[in-house]
Amino acid sequence: AGGVYWVDSQQKRYVPVKGDHVIGIVTAKAGDVFKLDVGGSEQASLSYLAFEGATKRNRPNVQVGDLIYGQFLVANKDMEPEMVCIDSSGRSTGMGIIGQDGFLFKVSLGLIRKLLAPKCEIIQELSQLYPFELVLGMNGRIWVKAKTVQQTLIIVNILEACEYMTAEQRKQALAKLSGN
Amino acid sequence: MAGDVKTKLSKNLLRMKFMQRGLDSQTKKQLEEEEKKIISEEHWYLDLPDLKEKESFIIEERSFMPCEDLLYGRMSFKGFNPEIEKLMIQMNSKCKEKEMEVDEKMEADVSDEEMARRQYETLVGTIGKKFMRKRDQRVLQDEDEDEDGSSNIRPSKKAKKKFLKPQD
Numbered sequence: 251a252g253g254v255y256w257v258d259s260q261q262k263r264y265v266p267v268k269g270d271h272v273i274g275i276v277t278a279k280a281g282d283v284f285k286l287d288v289g290g291s292e293q294a295s296l297s298y299l300a301f302e303g304a305t306k307r308n309r310p311n312v313q314v315g316d317l318i319y320g321q322f323l324v325a326n327k328d329m330e331p332e333m334v335c336i337d338s339s340g341r342s343t344g345m346g347i348i349g350q351d352g353f354l355f356k357v358s359l360g361l362i363r364k365l366l367a368p369k370c371e372i373i374q375e376l377s378q379l380y381p382f383e384l385v386l387g388m389n390g391r392i393w394v395k396a397k398t399v400q401q402t403l404i405i406v407n408i409l410e411a412c413e414y415m416t417a418e419q420r421k422q423a424l425a426k427l428s429g430n
Numbered sequence: 431m432a433g434d435v436k437t438k439l440s441k442n443l444l445r446m447k448f449m450q451r452g453l454d455s456q457t458k459k460q461l462e463e464e465e466k467k468i469i470s471e472e473h474w475y476l477d478l479p480d481l482k483e484k485e486s487f488i489i490e491e492r493s494f495m496p497c498e499d500l501l502y503g504r505m506s507f508k509g510f511n512p513e514i515e516k517l518m519i520q521m522n523s524k525c526k527e528k529e530m531e532v533d534e535k536m537e538a539d540v541s542d543e544e545m546a547r548r549q550y551e552t553l554v555g556t557i558g559k560k561f562m563r564k565r566d567q568r569v570l571q572d573e574d575e576d577e578d579g580s581s582n583i584r585p586s587k588k589a590k591k592k593f594l595k596p597q598d
Contacts, residue, residue: 254491254496254497256494265492267492267493268492268493269493269495271502271503319503319504343521344502344504344514344517363494363498363500366498366500366501366503367498367499367500367501368499368500368501373505376507377507377508380508381506381507381508381509381510382506382507382508382510383505383506383507383510383511383514384504384505384506384507385503385504385505386503386504386505387503388494395510396510397510
C-alpha cells in the first residue's frame with residue numbers, strides 16, 4: 251500500500267520534467283529543429299516533424315518569436331531537453347503554435363499548480379468575468395487573450411496579484427471589476 | 431627406436447586447428463577451460479565482499495502531475511475558443527475516468543452498429559448474387575420489382591417446371 255508523497259515549495263526557476271506541458275518561445279531555427287526557450291538552464295529542441303500532420307513536404311509555419319505549447323519528451327540532467335507537440339498517438343490535443351495576439355507573462359511555479367488544481371476558485375471567478383483564453387505552462391508562463399487589450403491586461407494583473415492576495419481581497423477586486 | 435620416445439609436441443602446436451580435429455569433445459572442453467583459467471587469472475579484480483543491493487520500494491517521480499491531479503493547461507471561457515472548450519471537456523474527463531477511447535468526430539447520423547450491419551448485409555448480398563444460379567436471379571428480380579419487400583409474401587412465381595412424364 252503506497253501513497254504519493256511530495257514536497258511542495260516555492261520556486262521560480264523551472265527544471266524541465268518529462269511529460270510536463272510548457273510554453274516555449276522559439277529562439278532559433280536550425281535546419282530541421284527549432285530551439286525553444288523554456289525558462290530552464292538549457293534551451294529545448296523541437297523537431298519540425300513533431301506537429302500534427304507534419305511531413306517533410308508539409309512543414310509547420312513556425313517563426314522565431316512564436317509561442318509554442320508542447321510537452322517534454324526527454325528531460326533529464328544529462329541531455330538537452332526535447333519537446334514535441336503531439337501525444338503518443340499522434341494527435342495534437344491542443345498543443346502547437348499559440349495564435350496571434352495575447353499576452354505572455356511569468357509567475358511562480360507554485361501559482362501555476364494552484365491554478366491548475368481541479369477546483370480552482372481563481373479560475374472559476376475569472377471565468378465569470380468575460381470570455382477569454384488561457385494557456386498555463388508548467389514552467390511558470392501564462393498566456394492570456396481576451397477580446398480587448400484592456401480586458402487582457404485586467405486578467406493578467408489579477409493573475410499576477412493572486413500570488414499575494416487573500417481570497418477576500420481577490421473577491422473584492424473582482425466585484426469592483428464586474429461592477430464596471 | 432622409432433616408437434620409444436614420442437616427440438613432445440608443444441602446446442601451441444596442439445592448439446592449432448588441424449590438431450584439434452582429431453580430438454574428442456571432452457578433451458576439447460578441457461583445453462578450453464584451461465585457456466579460460468589462464469586468461470581470467472590475468473585479469474585484475476577487487477577482492478571485496480559481494481554487496482547486496484537493497485530492494486527499494488520507492489519510485490521517484492519528478493513531475494507534479496500525478497501528485498495533485500492537475501488539469502490540462504489550455505483553457506477557454508465563455509466561448510472564446512470553442513475548440514479549446516471542447517478539448518477541455520475531453521481532456522479533463524480523460525483525466526478523471528482514465529478512458530483511453532476518445533471520440534473526436536461529430537455524432538454520426540447512423541450509429542456504428544447500424545453502419546456495420548448495413549455494410550455486411552449489402553456485401554453478403556452482392557457476393558451471394560454472383561454465385562446464384564440463373565433461376566434464382568430471376569426470382570430476385572421479381573422480388574425487387576415488388577417494392578413491398580416483405581419476405582413473407584412471396585411473389586407469385588411460375589411453378590418450377592417439373593419433368594412431365596409422357597403418358598403412355
